[in-house]
Amino acid sequence: MLSREIKDKLMERETPFYLYDMGLLRRTLETIRTESSRYGFKVHYAVKANFDEELLKVIREYGLGIDCVSGNELRLVRSLGFPASSVVYAGVGKSDKEIRYAIEEGICAFNCESRQELQVINEIAGRLGLRARVALRVNPDVDPHTHRHISTGHADSKFGIAYTEIEEVAREFASLEHVELVGLHFHIGSQILDMRIFEYFCKRVNTLLGWFREHGFPIHYLNMGGGLGIDYERPDQFPVTDFADYFATFDRFLDREGMEVHFELGRAVVAQCGELITRVLFEKVNALGHHVVIVDASMSQLIRPALYEAYHAIENLSARSAETGTYTIAGTVCESADVFAKERTLPRLQRGDLLSIKSAGAYGASMASRYNLHDFPESVYSDRL
Ligand code: LLP
Secondary structure (H helix, E strand, O other), X not given: OHHHHOHXXXXXXXXXXXXXXXXXXXXXXXXXXXXXXXXXXXXXXXXXXXXXXXXXXXXXXXXXXXXXXXXXXXXXXXXXXXXXXXXXXXXXXXXXXXXXXXXXXXXXXXEEOOHHHXXXXXXXXXXXXXXXEEEEEEEOOOOOOOOHHHEOXXXXXXXXXXXXXXXXXXXXXXXXXXXXXXXXXXXXXXXXXXXXXXXXXXXXXXXXXXXXXXXXXXXXXXXXXOOEXXXXXXXXXXXXXXXXXXXXXXXXXXXOOOOEEEEEEOHHHHHHHEEEEEEEEEEEEOOOOOEEEEEOOOOOOOOHHHHHOOOOOEEEOOOOOOOEEEEEEEXXXXXXXXXXXXXXXXXXXXXXXXXXXXXXXXXXXXXXXXXXXXXXXXXXXXXXO
16 A cells, blocks of 8 residues: 555655555556456546546546536536546536536536436527437436445435336427437446346346337437445455456346447545545543544544444554554544544554555545534645655
């Protein structure tokens, strides 16, 4: 892991900050390019995972398209030179202003999440004298067996158009002059590592495709969303996730003849290249005898442990001996949930020690807030050190 290799350079820096291994990002993107191009798959990067401009510039070099979910994300990627034709736009709540902007830019497709949204896109495109390309985001009712907060494709979720309503919505296209149905979009959830879930998902999509074909809707574009997970427990051993298996699963199980197949990956692209570097402020022992270590980062910089009880591996970069301790590692803000790890055994910790919280490149900096009026975290890039 990068922080271990360059720890001397990091010691003097003010903490907390995000450290990005740009070499690892490049290796990840290289793998994505190789493995997706075997099958002619097109990959979009889900900007919500991390909108850092330096990362985005490298991602652009590898020819990925973009999956955005707000007008501001679209504006950012356009300013960095991503072609509008490579951008898809999802999100359950697009404002009229955002829709207008995306139509004017001429994006590849809206991933449309409701019947009403379809009507609004049609109206706005009509007013602009333009035609908007739309993929219907269908909720396929697949349980991804992941954390409930990052599961999106089950029947009771707010996302997408219910598969029970899809017939009606598809027929509506005939009466809407300013939208063009380009295809179908799905996204079932995030941090999925079991390929059998993607296999089941492909089979659900094949069934839906059958319906569209039978009813005379020629679908040539499928966007299968994102969701590929990473190894949070063993980031050193598996810094690049298994893209080969992932794409091969879709090649094998998706009925994709004559179809352009797109993906929207976020976490798998950037999670492992980012670490949150923080320093031990204080140590204490609570009434139950638990050792509590307070670090200078918090849920304001990395909210995943507080929000999802997510596991992130932690390393003591200042370790001096083989002696260990078992710690609760907590952040600075005034919330009981602001804990990075419980019962974690690490080389003995003391004030001033530098820690790396690993696998923090996705949904880390992009979910940061200024709660307790902390500063937004700085970013440090390996190729600038
Ligand atoms: N496409 C759509 C429509 C999405 O909603 C998402 C993520 C993605 C693609 C990218 O999914 P990924 O490849 O990253 O799994 N904050 C949570 C994750 C939320 C995911 C939201 N949607 C976390 O930290 O685990």
